[in-house]
Amino acid sequence: MGKNSMINQIDLYINEVSQCLPYSKEMKQDALDELRIDVQSAMNESEGEAPSAVFGSPRDVALNISQGNDWHHERARWTTRFFAWIIDFIAELIVVIAFLSVGLLVLIFTIIPWNDLMTEFTNWESGIVDFSLQGILLLVYISILTILTVIIFVGYNVVLEYYYGATIGKKLFHLAVVDQTGIRITWKQAIIRNFSKVLIIEEFLPVDVILGMILERFDPEKTKSQRGLDILAETIVVKV
Amino acid sequence: MNLDKELQKYEIEFKKGFSKPLILFTLAEKPDYPFQISKTVREMTKDKISIVGSNIYPILTNMEKSGIIQGIKEEESRKRVYSLTDDGKEFLTSLQQTMKEFVDIIQEMIDTQ
Numbered sequence: 196m197g198k199n200s201m202i203n204q205i206d207l208y209i210n211e212v213s214q215c216l217p218y219s220k221e222m223k224q225d226a227l228d229e230l231r232i233d234v235q236s237a238m239n240e241s242e243g244e245a246p247s248a249v250f251g252s253p254r255d256v257a258l259n260i261s262q263g264n265d266w267h268h269e270r271a272r273w274t275t276r277f278f279a280w281i282i283d284f285i286a287e288l289i290v291v292i293a294f295l296s297v298g299l300l301v302l303i304f305t306i307i308p309w310n311d312l313m314t315e316f317t318n319w320e321s322g323i324v325d326f327s328l329q330g331i332l333l334l335v336y337i338s339i340l341t342i343l344t345v346i347i348f349v350g351y352n353v354v355l356e357y358y359y360g361a362t363i364g365k366k367l368f369h370l371a372v373v374d375q376t377g378i379r380i381t382w383k384q385a386i387i388r389n390f391s392k393v394l395i396i397e398e399f400l401p402v403d404v405i406l407g408m409i410l411e412r413f414d415p416e417k418t419k420s421q422r423g424l425d426i427l428a429e430t431i432v433v434k435v
Numbered sequence: 436m437n438l439d440k441e442l443q444k445y446e447i448e449f450k451k452g453f454s455k456p457l458i459l460f461t462l463a464e465k466p467d468y469p470f471q472i473s474k475t476v477r478e479m480t481k482d483k484i485s486i487v488g489s490n491i492y493p494i495l496t497n498m499e500k501s502g503i504i505q506g507i508k509e510e511e512s513r514k515r516v517y518s519l520t521d522d523g524k525e526f527l528t529s530l531q532q533t534m535k536e537f538v539d540i541i542q543e544m545i546d547t548q
Contacts (some may be wrong), residue, residue: 225508229515230489233470237488251488259489263496 205234208246215257215379217360217371218266218435226260261377270420271370271432282364287351291344298340352389357382371435380430387428450484455494456534457484459527462504466518469495
């Protein structure tokens with residue numbers, strides 16, 4: 196293996212490890228520098244194997260690094276999480292409203308001949324609901340819009356938390372969602388912890404929070420500031 | 436029953452307790468950076484004990500927290516080099532004593548079997 200391609204491989208590997216640690220650059224720099232030197236030494240003695248074969252999977256390495264450091268020791272407070280949520284909720288609303296406006300414009304101008312449709316709907320005196328092609332199209336279209344709206348609400352949280360360890364609101368308040376061991380959460384964890392946001396405007400979220408607050412009474416140390424679903428997903432929200 | 440497998444399990448179990456003392460022995464000889472420490476441990480024990488990849492990090496940081504070793508970053512090589520602290524040297528002396536007593540007893544037991 197050429198020297199350059201090995202350095203590239205190591206860079207990619209370190210980057211993968213770094214992505215498993217959703218903390219600021221300054222916090223993790225020393226640990227990553229140390230890792231780089233060790234991986235370089237290990238690679239020099241290996242016979243052209245990939246870094247993850249020589250040194251372990253990025254997730255395992257991140258776990259080992261996280262175990263020694265207490266970057267994730269301070270839990271976010273409920274109030275901070277609430278303010279972060281407000282920002283996220285506004286962001287989500289803006290996206291949803293923009294999305295629905297486009298959806299509505301498309302509806303008005305292209306898909307369905309609006310005038311015909313109005314007649315369909317005003318024709319109800321007969322008492323017979325006429326499921327014309329347009330009517331069905333409209334129903335399908337509205338259903339799709341609704342489903343997509345839900346996907347935006349949940350997806351916003353799941354995708355941002357998986358890739359960046361934080362939503363926009365959390366980022367602004369220097370919070371991150373991590374696994375209990377301090378490393379980046381998995382897809383499964385991101386989906387589980389955001390499941391209370393599945394209904395259109397996150398109606399289940401207060402229940403989830405109140406459940407968390409009740410459970411917190413029993414074990415304040417371990418379940419501090421965790422929603423019910425955080426406990427289930429084994430995730431925590433921490434200050435970074 | 437697969438005796439080989441069973442033997443492996445026993446071996447892994449009793450070896451576990453030695454990795455920390457061996458790291459300290461290594462550092463008493465020469466301060467070093469993590470990869471090299473693992474390598475020395477492996478060489479000292481003729482491949483009997485190897486600390487794989489990043490598994491040494493939590494061990495080192497815990498030892499550093501308890502004050503028996505310290506890691507100092509060398510400006511030039513950018514390597515973080517770990518060495519025994521004064522407390523660590525004192526600790527190691529007691530540890531060696533305790534280990535020796537223990538190993539002697541075990542040795543005697545194995546011999547008389």
